[in-house]
Amino acid sequence: MDRDDLLDRISDHVLAHGLIGLSLRPVAAAVGTSDRMLIYHFTSRDALVSAVVARTSERAVAQVEALPGAASVRSGVNRLWAAYQTQPLSRCLDVYCQAAATGLIGREPYLSDARASNAAWAAALRDYFMRCGASPRRVGRIVTLVDSALYGFHLDLTTDRPTELARGVDDLALAAQAIAG
Template identity: 45%
Template sequence: MNKRDDLTEAATDYALAHGLIGLSLRPLAAELGTSDRMLIYHFGSKDELVAAVLEASNTRSMAHIDAMAPAGSLREAVLALWTTYTEDEQVQRCQRMYVEAAALGLLGREPYASSIKASNALWIRAVAAYLQRSGVTAKRAPGMANLIDATFNGVFLDRPLDDEAESRQIIEDLAQALD
């Protein structure tokens, strides 16, 4: 890895712990043992740094999906994906950062809008590949991945308002309906 890659990984760890909203270069640089000017030197701008952090976070999440053992059915795959979403701390942290970036992107702020669009395409491919490994046809997998992702994101956003049993029941209903 080069210096920029090292800084990207360290900045991603920082953002996963502290969030993206209100991210300031000086505290980030101090935590990384460098200066805000050096961060700009390596990334060109704060926006480019944020884009690199979002890409690294997405890559980390996808690695967890890529490492999942195939499920025996679509229903089992949905439930296994939900378990990964809700019980894997690294994936949870990446999902929280995704939600922050998506909210800012929804307002048209860059680099969030472009980064989230790119992340979504890669994420759907990773979930579709997992579904295919679990026996879903190549033709059906992308549509199922989109439906699962949209449902998971909706439940994920509502989870602070719902109890865990209610969230789980929604996912059980989805898994049953898709199988």
């Protein structure tokens, strides 16, 4: 099994079981290898976790890139929110949130990978909102507002009612549409 295949298997495992508490021996057993092979391919647990967060972020970006444009920025925000609640995007976002919640994103070796993932994510959102009619001049503001807010709404799914969150997302969508002009 090469490094790429191994990373995909481990990423699938993390998507199914979560990132918090990830240990080398149990994950190695779950994907059919040894902890020594994980160290051989990734050098450390930190490097492995960083690679998994980057891989799941790549998968999330691919989901956004595959979204068709909407008739307006407002409907685009609502469509994006619907996508946040479906698989595999929802689980990919969960992995990033778990990494952030455990303090991994703000320090190396995660910081560099997180910055690269964030840049790719923002580019995918920019392209998506431009497909929804946002102007190149204003799309950056829309991405900043919507990205931060939807992550918060995504975290709130565990405690709040989806219908209440949908109303809040539509309020966000109205604000994004106002920015779009």
